Amino acid sequence: MFSIEVPPPAGASASTFAQVLAENLGHPDSGCTFVQEDGREHFVSWPALSREALRRGRRLLQSGLRKGERIALIVPEEQEFVLTFLGAVSVGVIPVPMYPPMNFGKLDAYREDAAHILRAAGARALLMPRSLADPLAPLLQAVEGLQAVVPEEFFAEPLVGGAPEPEAILPEDVMFLQFTSGSTAAPKGVRVTHANVLANCAAIISALSLDRGRDRGLSWLPMYHDMGLVGFVLAPLVARCPVSFLPTLRFALSPRLWLETVSRHRATVTFAPNFGLALAVKHTSTEELKRLDLSCLRVVGCGAEPNHPETLRAFAAHFAAAGLRPGTVVPCYGMAEATLAISFGEIGVPLALDVIQQEPYHASGLARPASETDSETNPDSEAEVPGAPVAFVPCGRPIAGHRVLIVDDEGNPLPERHIGEVVFQGPSVAAGYHGDAEATRRSFTTDGLRTGDCGYLAEGVLYVTSRKKDLLIINGRNHDPQTVEWAAAEVPGLRKGNVVAFTRPGRATEEVVIVAELRGGDAATVARQVRAHIQTKLSLPVAEILLLAPGELPKTSSGKVKRSQTRQQYLDGALHGGVLQTSAT
Secondary structure (H helix, E strand, O other): OOOOOOOOOOOOOOOOHHHHHHHHOOOOOOEEEEEOOOOOEEEEEHHHHHHHHHHHHHHHHHOOOOOOOEEEEOOOOHHHHHHHHHHHHHOOOEEEEOOOOOOOOOHHHHHHHHHHHHHHHOOOEEEOOHHHHOOOOHHHHHOOOOEEEOHHHHOOOOOOOOOOOOOOOOOOOEEEEEEOOOOOOOOOEEEEEHHHHHHHHHHHHHHOOOOOOOOOEEEOOOOOOHHHHHHHHHHHHHHOOOEEEOOHHHHHHOOHHHHHHHHHHOOOEEEEOHHHHHHHHHOOOHHHHOOOOOOOOOEEEEOOOOOOHHHHHHHHHHHHOOOOOOOOEEEEEEOHHHOOEEEEOOOOOOOOOEEEOHHHHHHHOEOOEOOOOHHHHOOOOOOOOOOOOEEEOOOOEEOOOOEEEEEOOOOOEOOOOEOEEEEEEOOOOOOOEOOOHHHHHHHEEOOEEEEEEEEEEEOOEEEEEEEHHHOEEEOOEEEOHHHHHHHHHOOOOEEEEEEEEEEEOOOOOOEEEEEEEEOOOOHHHHHHHHHHHHHHHHOOOEEEEEEEOOOOOOEOOOOOEOHHHHHHHHHOOOOHHHEEEEEEO
């Protein structure tokens, strides 16, 4: 879409990921380590990884799949996922990563979501382990023409006779479909090309200054998510930087294992969403800190969901006792439509928030520094700026070879410190949404990717404030939902990360509604405290508070709350089955 060039990593010559796999056949010096569920570790060198991927690719061709056809992957086990994903890529079959069922308690809802993705992708085959074959069997009837593939049996069969020769793979060919998390709308399949992946991987390698002789990655992130897949499977393969994989389920059951494994493997780069940092702090005691040595870490990246300033500060402070250096926590920003990365904070620089005045932000969409009072900008004015200041985490500068613009509703570029929609330009911008021309037209424009996020630039640094469609507009003033949700979660009794704020139609203006999961305490008392706290802290009246039992809020496969779906269920009266307390004004 754009002519901006990204320099490839030193020594790289591949123009497709199939060529990356072929090149890695000659580099036995390193590879990746898979930590098993029982704690055992299995090392696979780059050549061994490529050989097995190429073998699996030929097996897929032998089964009748062809270049451009889609195979869905519901594969919880990391090594099996990586080998099969790369096997499909090596022969031009398009893998579609899908999240596995988290438990069998909501299997009907899972199957409904999975069937939507399979139909939208036009998947011809579904690869799933034997353990999921029976629970997911109804998908084969729900999706016309879908064939099941059980890897334990399918890939165990030898390549008898000749498999068809792979067709030529081009840089502009779709490499995989990455379905969006669905936090604001139904999941859509992003068409990510080989050229997109190589451009984004090159920019990630540059931003993190990855050095295969010095660095080692470590990830517990799910591989069906873009941060786990592109950030820790594909980029290390391009850089040939060693990486270790901790099962996502092991982290979920025991978050302290993440940094224990970092310490043991001497990892230098790891990433997590905001909630992952919070869980690590909560589940790592002072005694356990004494057994960790995190002086090896150069980068703890944080992205995939809004970054809470206090979470980042608490993580840095808590693990400083284990040798974590200042400036190691690096906020970043990205999305599937950009392949992954859009911007990175500066490594080695301690977190510095941008503190802005509340009134210009809410009323005029201006990010005016709190230090610039009206009396400073206008010596004749004696008015004080009302309201507490608002603070935002810097998301860093755009990745190399790419640009970020802030535009108004008509698409006109805005000056620095004016809030508008974030637009991303460059070769990492994906090729659109699979089978959805209208959504592609809206988001993938000739001027760049319309991210749907609001933000501003200040001295070239990007600050993301909210999702555009999630803005709370009350009496003509804009309020970002994250600030309201974070304020509500400060009240004891609510589950942090399990709060949703949105608006409903009111008599004179939109009214604020909060839906949250109750952790403990008297529900009526907690609801009153939430209302009072938000009124005091944000001067924002709350019309209604609904408190739900744990696990009742709609969430995405990556654990994000679904604001749009929660609001729609509220308006439809569909939330009341799990309501513990309703508090209305």
